[in-house]
Amino acid sequence: MDITNLKSWELRDKILNKEISSYEVTEAFLEKIDEVEDEINAFITIDADRALEKAKQFDQKLMEGEEIGILAGLPIAIKDNIMTRNLRTTCASKMLEKYIPPYNATVVEKITREDGIILGKTNMDEFAMGGSTETSYFGPTRNPKNKSFVPGGSSGGSAAAIAAQESALSLGTDTGGSIRQPASYCGVVGIKPTYGLVSRYGVVPMSNSLDQVGVFGKDVKDAYIALKSIVGYDPLDATSSKKAKLEDIKFEEISLKGLKIALPKEYDELRVEGDQEIREVFKKSLKVFEDNGATIEYVSLPYLKYALETYYLISTAEVSTNLSRFDGIRYGHRALDYNTLDELYINSRTEGFGEETKRRIMMGTYALSQGYKDEHYKKALKLRTLIKNDYDRVFRNFDIILSITSPILPFPFDSVINSPVDMYKADTYTVPVNLAGLCAMSVPMGEVDGLPVGLQITANRFEEKKLFTAAYGFERSAK
């Protein structure tokens, strides 16, 4: 029996009942990696020996009756922009090709404390910029559902690792959809938590006012276990919230009855070419909610139509400063050929960064420059507040907002990547959530042409419980 196709919550029960050891589980996933990784390329670094050693230690701990953390010896894969002490962390960039961090991100500390077994570091778009994992210095990840297609991005490796059964759980980061879109493309569950719910300490920032660490799992309950292990206030992250907590949820008691659902009518106007079939699947999904006693109403969020432009101005402006520290002086790639200090900077960064990264640094530098800052960056900040206000108004009367996760299906390699603006448009439904600091989840809602499509559920800040309620209610009924 291939245990890698079991859900994490099933494996967890088996481990805790001592039907199976963490070592056996870890070994099974590592074997699966051996089997499929050549094709999938979900990982940049695999830490097999240490993972088996840790699993052995966990089994010992379990035998001795010690207190066990929530991850209970489950294997977990970590996106490669999250710092792991003594384990190479590259951000999928040549710039950090050989970078071995001297410290752990807070989420990694938490995972270790909760008895997660870290399998390795997953592939991604370089510095989390992209929606296809094609900008990785270490080659693209393939979509396990159809290997000619991209897995989405930027957390493509983490999503593919779940879909290909290479890991039980995984961590990703989401700045404008980087968890939800690959979850949708790979047919798994992905959560972008509320800004401030999970510590960002030790997570290489792309756009620090938008970034949030989140999780992937095979289903809603898997994602819950993963998220539960990493939430919490962190004194090392000034943007983490003292309210950061994930309530206990009794999944068997969940009901969709009385759930108030809002549908932004602006989404009908914002249609992206070719999204017709995805919308059909979405309509069927709405029916599942209605059939189970939820109510659905159209609402208006007038500023939503500016979200994409607002997002790309703010995010690139932040990218431009966040990536300034990679200058070739103290760590990371340093050009061999230079005569002056300026040349050292220029050559190191020119060689170390990929094309998309450079494009965004340039856009952000432009948006912040004198003479442009007021009409670009500052205007975007104002729009961000207006978008937030729109959401606040809706959430006064509604529990969740529903939409599709991505307006386009997973696409073949070397297609959309050549048209940056089309690639950015794929983020239409996901970026507003980050701008407003809300929480959202993508759950599989069906297939189009044999490719998975995801349903995006959005809830107000720190209302993750509503996400899980809606998502689990839907998942259970849609079966």
Add this chain to the structure above:
Amino acid sequence: MSYKTLVGLEIHVELMTERKMFCNCKNEFGSMPNTNVCPVCLGLPGALPVMDKQAVKYAIMAGIAFNCEIDNTIIMDRKSYFYPDLTKGYQISQSDFPLCKGGFLEITLKEGTKKIRLERIHIEEDTGKQIHTDHGTTLLDFNRSGVPLIEIVTKPDINSAEEARLFLEKLKNTIKYIGISDVKMEEGSLRCDVNINVVDEDKGIKSNISEIKNLNSFKSVVKAIEYEQERHIALLESGKNTDKETRRFNELTGETILMRKKFQASDYRYQFEADLSKIKLSDDWIKEIESTMPELPDQKKKRFIEQYNITEYDASVLTQSKELSFFFEELVSLIEDSKLAANWVMTDVMRRLNEEDKEIAKLNLSAQSLAELLNYVKSGKINNNTAKKVLREMLETNKTASFIIEKNGLIQISDEDELEKIIDEVIKENQQSIEDFKNGKDRALGFLMGQIMKKTKGKANPNTANKILIDKINGN
């Protein structure tokens, strides 16, 4: 022709907090290179800043001391530029919303007091240090990276090198009073850049502003301003003008040399530092800081005048430095005579400090040891002149007053019988002077007293001897 010099100062002060501004590393001068460092102050990927409360408190104390308006929301910004000692490619600083706005500091000129207005005080992190070696390599030490700084910017209210010096003295003194920095220019905990230009008031022409860097002492600031104002005036007189530029002061030659021209303002692309979000300060906390502020120099001066009944001049000298004012107050409490204490500190102690160009803390003299000496004076056991000699010996030998007085047998002769004997001898030997005195030559009395002192090796109690002498002359 009449020229007016306009000087504005930009002063960086390192705050003496326990920890660095955004991490838990020790804020300590002089440690082994790169020992007080962590992922945050090294700018490692993923590390995040968290604001140190003590740094904010110290900056607010500065704002209160300099009469600023304190903002109750802290907004930090990223100031972008590349430099090897800057770990993140940006410095966390403040742009549009400084913590402290406005404010002023008063300096005392011969003509009276003058207000030097401040533009702002903002908080920011310090950078690391570059050490250039002899063989052409550059070493980096990040112990200083992330040390909290305040930057104090004045308006161009300073009109001479002397005013600049007085302002800096007062600023340094005030900061020492509130104890937020050790303000040592030689260790870099106080740094000062000068912005200067001159106005030809007859023609209404201004020279362009020069920024002067590399000023390592107040003397350098004075010299640089003097040099620059001459350079600006000379150029204006020859019908030319200065360029907007940054210049470096050369300590050896006393001249300034061009570093770079400023063709356009640098674009630092200031951006809100979202990693720190906006920090709200409670009004209660600000009030608490206000109410627990140490006494400031001007307040102390006022109190000294009232409490110790000394002149305004004496009070301003005695409060010039925190240590000196503490020395004085301790002395007063020990000898319970503020006049005597003020006289001695103002004359003999100050003279010594000036001669040796020292601060009171570095002088070989505690308030207790001076009090011991002055108690001899107060009780009439030694006279003033003897005491001055004893003080000199105390400072040179580091011995106590009592040891010196006993060793040299300097206790005054106040015993009337003993003095009478000596005075009788003097009268006998100097009949001519007695006659002179009786004939109205007052100077003769001085001569006689001199003779008495000579016989007693200066130990005669002058008041008693004088009285006996006059009685004897008149009685005879």
